Amino acid sequence: MEDILDNLNDSQRTAVEWCDGPQLVIAGAGSGKTRVLTYKIAYLLRKGLAPWNILALTFTNKAAREMKERIANLVGTDRARGLHMGTFHSVFSHILRVEAEAIGYQSSFTIYDQSDSRSLVKNIIKEMDLDDKIYKPASVADRISMAKNHLVLPQTYAMSAWAKDDAIRRQPSISAIYKRYCERCRQSNAMDFDDLLVNTFMLFDANEEVLQKYIDRFQYVLVDEYQDTNYVQQAIVSQLTKPTGRICVVGDDAQSIYGFRGANIDNILNFQQEYPNTRLFKLERNYRSTQNIVDAANSLIRHNQRQIPKTVYSKNDEGEHLVLKPAYSDKEEAIIVCNDIRRIRKTENGRYCDFAILYRTNSQSRAFEEQMLKDNIPYRIYGGLSFYQRKEIKDVTAYYRVVVNPDDEEALRRIINYPARGIGDTTLRKIIDVANHDGVSLWSVISQPHLHPIPVGKSTLTRLDAFCQLIEGWRVRMAAEDAYEIGHSIIMESGISKEIYASKNPDDVARQENLEEFLGSLKDFVENHREEGLVEQMSLADYLQDVALLTDLDSEQGDEDDRVALMTVHSAKGLEFPTVFVVGLEENIFPSPMSAGSTRELEEERRLLYVAITRAERHCILTCAQNRWRYGKLEYDTPSRFIKDIDTRFLRVESGRQDYGRAESLSGSRTKSVYGNSFSGQSSRSGSSWQQNPHPVASQFKADPKPRIVAPRQPESSVDPLSPSFRQQLQNAGGSRFKPVNRVVSSNSASSATTALKEGNVIEHQRFGVGTVLRIDGSGENAKATVEFRNTGTKQLLLKFAKFKIV
Numbered sequence: 012m013e014d015i016l017d018n019l020n021d022s023q024r025t026a027v028e029w030c031d032g033p034q035l036v037i038a039g040a041g042s043g044k045t046r047v048l049t050y051k052i053a054y055l056l057r058k059g060l061a062p063w064n065i066l067a068l069t070f071t072n073k074a075a076r077e078m079k080e081r082i083a084n085l086v087g088t089d090r091a092r093g094l095h096m097g098t099f100h101s102v103f104s105h106i107l108r109v110e111a112e113a114i115g116y117q118s119s120f121t122i123y124d125q126s127d128s129r130s131l132v133k134n135i136i137k138e139m140d141l142d143d144k145i146y147k148p149a150s151v152a153d154r155i156s157m158a159k160n161h162l163v164l165p166q167t168y169a170m171s172a173w174a175k176d177d178a179i180r181r182q183p184s185i186s187a188i189y190k191r192y193c194e195r196c197r198q199s200n201a202m203d204f205d206d207l208l209v210n211t212f213m214l215f216d217a218n219e220e221v222l223q224k225y226i227d228r229f230q231y232v233l234v235d236e237y238q239d240t241n242y243v244q245q246a247i248v249s250q251l252t253k254p255t256g257r258i259c260v261v262g263d264d265a266q267s268i269y270g271f272r273g274a275n276i277d278n279i280l281n282f283q284q285e286y287p288n289t290r291l292f293k294l295e296r297n298y299r300s301t302q303n304i305v306d307a308a309n310s311l312i313r314h315n316q317r318q319i320p321k322t323v324y325s326k327n328d329e330g331e332h333l334v335l336k337p338a339y340s341d342k343e344e345a346i347i348v349c350n351d352i353r354r355i356r357k358t359e360n361g362r363y364c365d366f367a368i369l370y371r372t373n374s375q376s377r378a379f380e381e382q383m384l385k386d387n388i389p390y391r392i393y394g395g396l397s398f399y400q401r402k403e404i405k406d407v408t409a410y411y412r413v414v415v416n417p418d419d420e421e422a423l424r425r426i427i428n429y430p431a432r433g434i435g436d437t438t439l440r441k442i443i444d445v446a447n448h449d450g451v452s453l454w455s456v457i458s459q460p461h462l463h464p465i466p467v468g469k470s471t472l473t474r475l476d477a478f479c480q481l482i483e484g485w486r487v488r489m490a491a492e493d494a495y496e497i498g499h500s501i502i503m504e505s506g507i508s509k510e511i512y513a514s515k516n517p518d519d520v521a522r523q524e525n526l527e528e529f530l531g532s533l534k535d536f537v538e539n540h541r542e543e544g545l546v547e548q549m550s551l552a553d554y555l556q557d558v559a560l561l562t563d564l565d566s567e568q569g570d571e572d573d574r575v576a577l578m579t580v581h582s583a584k585g586l587e588f589p590t591v592f593v594v595g596l597e598e599n600i601f602p603s604p605m606s607a608g609s610t611r612e613l614e615e616e617r618r619l620l621y622v623a624i625t626r627a628e629r630h631c632i633l634t635c636a637q638n639r640w641r642y643g644k645l646e647y648d649t650p651s652r653f654i655k656d657i658d659t660r661f662l663r664v665e666s667g668r669q670d671y672g673r674a675e676s677l678s679g680s681r682t683k684s685v686y687g688n689s690f691s692g693q694s695s696r697s698g699s700s701w702q703q704n705p706h707p708v709a710s711q712f713k714a715d716p717k718p719r720i721v722a723p724r725q726p727e728s729s730v731d732p733l734s735p736s737f738r739q740q741l742q743n744a745g746g747s748r749f750k751p752v753n754r755v756v757s758s759n760s761a762s763s764a765t766t767a768l769k770e771g772n773v774i775e776h777q778r779f780g781v782g783t784v785l786r787i788d789g790s791g792e793n794a795k796a797t798v799e800f801r802n803t804g805t806k807q808l809l810l811k812f813a814k815f816k817i818v
């Protein structure tokens with residue numbers, strides 16, 4: 012035990028060792044909060060708590076995976092196997108699948124993503140004949156989401172402060188839309204992201220036995236980034252831990268950055284009232300960053316009124332100042348950043364993955380992408396339009412969703428007439444009317460027209476019947492085939508493949524590539540699980556569950572590649588990099604224009620910059636541009652008001668321009684007048700010297716069309732994405748922006764141990780740990796072993812694939 016705890020300082024160690032009740036660790040960035048959680052779990056395991064009795068909730072699945080790996084390194088893979096770890100959404104969606112019936116769902120429920128939710132809201136607004144200029148679907152959907160996250164349900168919404176808060180002209184109907192929205196989700200056997208939390212709360216609230224089962228199971232609950240939990244998340248944690256008090260949460264109020272999505276900083280502020288016996292721990296020493304970075308970040312955050320006072324200091328090197336590098340344009344900003352990456356990489360013998368470029372909004376990535384392509388700097392973009400949100404991928408997954416859960420309305424609407432099969436909008440309208448009238452799903456109507464007559468002609472009924480047969484056929488096969496077999500058949504037999512491969516225009520070529528990449532990821536998903544030797548194959552439903560919960564950060568893998576990371580500041584939470592560029596530090600970008608009106612929101616923006624700066628270990632470089640292309644026009648901005656919040660003792664201004672010797676460079680003295688040490692007069696937009704004197708180079712950008720990055724590959728000749736060239740193409744796509752979810756793992760040759768395996772042998776499996784062989788069935792290629800694992804239960808393994816050794 013000692014050896015583990017030696018890696019901690021005294022305050023961290025005390026926090027790890029104290030397990031006598033509710034525990035709150037509040038500390039600044041980089042002070043080891045996540046480390047304390049990780050070591051505490053290792054400590055609990057060493058003390059004898061079983062891994063499946065520990066629940067750790069993290070902000071991304073990636074963070075959970077990393078934490079699991081570290082714990083396995085500390086206590087051994089076996090000891091760490093079976094830990095419950097993941098995001099709130101992933102942990103509780105698994106519980107809901109098991110307990111679905113208790114809340115009137117089937118366990119095959121699908122998960123609606125944000126675009127499904129918005130589309131449903133939009134349809135409802137249309138059906139209710141409401142004006143979608145007043146009831147904007149996106150904002151109504153956000154309103155509903157916020158209400159859910161505060162556990163304000165449709166039945167109480169109309170009476171709540173929420174309804175009073177709605178703009179007067181929208182008051183009467185939001186609550187009606189909300190009610191219908193929930194009914195429709197239920198009829199569709201679907202849950203949106205918020206439902207995964209709300210329904211968990213309701214499940215525990217209404218079923219004492221179920222709740223008790225999970226209280227007994229999760230004997231210790233740990234939460235990272237507690238400052239960004241919302242009301243319902245806190246309520247669930249409370250249901251699970253109030254009776255036991257075995258809870259440890261860590262967080263930093265100064266890093267609360269998800270208020271706009273309903274996160275509630277009060278959860279951390281009120282924790283001690285919620286759990287009266289709480290012991291509070293503080294960590295003060297930052298291990299991540301140089302003294303200058305820590306001091307600069309502290310000087311910035313001091314300008315916020317609402318915060319828990321705390322000390323953060325670093326004993327690392329003093330390091331260099333933060334550097335502010337103003338640029339003329341977004342284009343020049345990208346050049347400055349790329350030059351710096353090359354310079355620092357060379358002088359410090361670093362890797363590309365030591366650099367991160369952090370921006371306020373995803374759209375800022377484009378200028379950097381262009382420049383990096385020109386400069387041959389490998390990069391990876393995190394977030395943005397997810398691979399799974401692309402039209403062709405959504406179409407395919409909509410088919411999968413209907414096959415797994417035919418009641419899924421959003422998926423069914425998407426594919427009922429795609430590819431075109433003569434079921435037009437009028438028919439769909441009629442089906443929806445019947446479904447709404449009878450209070451059943453669209454699928455119930457079209458699959459049982461004798462029970463729910465649809466007022467359409469005979470030929471339309473025949474086409475609907477053919478569609479139902481198609482889906483039913485796959486549903487039957489789904490039980491016997493793995494996710495890849497059935498998934499591939501659906502693409503071929505639905506006509507999607509033919510549709511996408513019919514065209515040779517560049518957009519369709521890109522679609523073909525995406526489809527191939529998608530199929531590759533599906534195959535890898537199945538193979539990776541087969542590699543574990545499990546006889547039970549991965550079904551289409553398993554695959555959908557896996558992809559539905561990917562967050563911005565999880566959707567891209569292959570972190571081991573040496574690439575510069577580009578992401579929003581929100582996505583960078585919890586991460587660290589030797590060099591960080593915080594770009595686009597201008598009014599109207601950072602702070603976001605949406606926050607300008609309220610101190611509360613401005614404080615959240617300031618915390619966001621605090622998060623950005625504190626990701627840096629050695630270098631933190633800030634940039635801003637005088638003009639940039641936004642929404643198709645050239646805009647002029649003043650530097651962000653936050654720059655002057657940073658104490659000039661820790662920040663220096665440097666013109667990056669002479670680095671690459673542009674003829675149009677501004678003189679150093681001009682730079683000073685804008686960013687003079689006192690930063691006087693720079694924060695008001697109208698007072699900007701930039702705005703009054705737009706730089707002459709601005710005109711050149713007007714004629715500069717923004718090049719789009721077009722996929723450079725040749726059209727695939729075959730219609731079948733499974734053609735031999737498909738694999739080759741996948742392999743060639745090394746530089747692709749989108750990586751398959753699960754990478755190809757080299758296929759596993761039969762273990763030599765299989766031949767000798769007998770009943771009664773004790774084996775150690777790579778993933779499931781130590782277990783006893785109960786039975787062997789079949790022989791040769793088909794030999795299967797039934798093994799009772801000590802910690803992970805009884806499993807059937809196909810010996811051809813299973814990775815294990817006899818112990």
Ligand code: ATP
Pocket residue numbers: 018019020023038039040041042043044045046047263266297298299584585586587
């Ligand atoms: P954030 O607020 O950004 O989430 P955090 O408080 O969770 O940060 P960690 O990520 O746990 O901080 O730690 C920051 C860095 O400092 C990590 O690289 C971690 O390994 C290192 N670190 C923390 N404590 C120690 C220690 N006692 N000895 C050595 N390194 C440490």
Ligand code: MG
Pocket residue numbers: 044045046585
């Ligand atoms: Mg952390």
